[in-house]
Amino acid sequence: MLIGPNAPIVFESKLRGSHMAHVYDFYKPNLASEYPVVDCKLSQTCYLMALDSCYKHLCNKFEKLEAKEFSINDVDYFVFHSPYNKEYIVRLLMDRWYHISSITTCT
Numbered sequence: 001m002l003i004g005p006n007a008p009i010v011f012e013s014k015l016r017g018s019h020m021a022h023v024y025d026f027y028k029p030n031l032a033s034e035y036p037v038v039d040c041k042l043s044q045t046c047y048l049m050a051l052d053s054c055y056k057h058l059c060n061k062f063e064k065l066e067a068k069e070f071s072i073n074d075v076d077y078f079v080f081h082s083p084y085n086k087e088y089i090v091r092l093l094m095d096r097w098y099h100i101s102s103i104t105t106c107t
Helices: 040-066 087-103
Strands: none
Touching: 040 087
């Protein structure tokens, strides 16, 4: 994403989540090779797990800072890294988040 000066966008630095996992879904065992080894199914699973984890962190931080339950409707936009340009993964994720937020609280 490229953002120019005076762009009408706000990043809430206090409201973010991060996730790390030691997984060999995308790695380069042969440094002489131009291309990495990719386990696509594992990579997609890791991506969805990471975003679910970040969503939970976001919910918890929001509830602590705002003293109210988080709702997807509290957010104007979500920005995602979309691996290998697979838009359906992001759509799947948003469907999951809407479903999760409609049936349960974040905590």
